[in-house]
Amino acid sequence: MRLDKFLKVSRLIKRRPVAKEVADKGRIKINGKLAKSSSDIKFNDVIEIRFGNKIVEVRVLETKEFTRKEDAEKMYELLSETRVKVDESE
Numbered sequence: 761m762r763l764d765k766f767l768k769v770s771r772l773i774k775r776r777p778v779a780k781e782v783a784d785k786g787r788i789k790i791n792g793k794l795a796k797s798s799s800d801i802k803f804n805d806v807i808e809i810r811f812g813n814k815i816v817e818v819r820v821l822e823t824k825e826f827t828r829k830e831d832a833e834k835m836y837e838l839l840s841e842t843r844v845k846v847d848e849s850e
Contacts, residue, residue, distance in 0.1 A: 761823040763788065763807075764797040769827055770835040772809065772818065782809070806839065815842045 766772075767779035780797035782788060787810040788795045801807065805820045818836040827835065 761801055761825075762797065763790065763795055763799045763801050766801050766807075766820070766823060766835075767809075769824060769832070771829070771832040772807075772816070772836070782811075787811075807836075810844075813844055815840075815844055817841075 763783055764776050764779040767782075768774070768776040773779040773782065783795055783797040783799075786794055789808040790799055790801060790805050792806075792808075795807075801820055801823065803820055803822065806817060807820065808815060808817045817839040819839055820835070821837055822835050824835065
């Protein structure tokens with residue numbers, strides 16, 4: 761499954777174009793490597809997403825084409841959520 765689609769379906773990021781933009785700006789890593797929006801993700805991958813002053817790290821538990829809002833959180837396991845100091849140069 762594509763990274764941008766997973767982020768949308770799992771509701772980590774609400775809209776797919778936003779997920780694509782975040783990935784293309786180099787703010788997402790899969791298993792420690794910089795990822796593009798078209799990168800493939802699979803079971804047990806670790807995704808690290810930087811949202812401004814917050815870094816969220818999740819492990820992929822399942823990939824589905826569609827899911828209900830209540831079941832979206834079952835697609836991943838939250839590993840860590842860290843606040844970081846925002847760099848003024850970005």
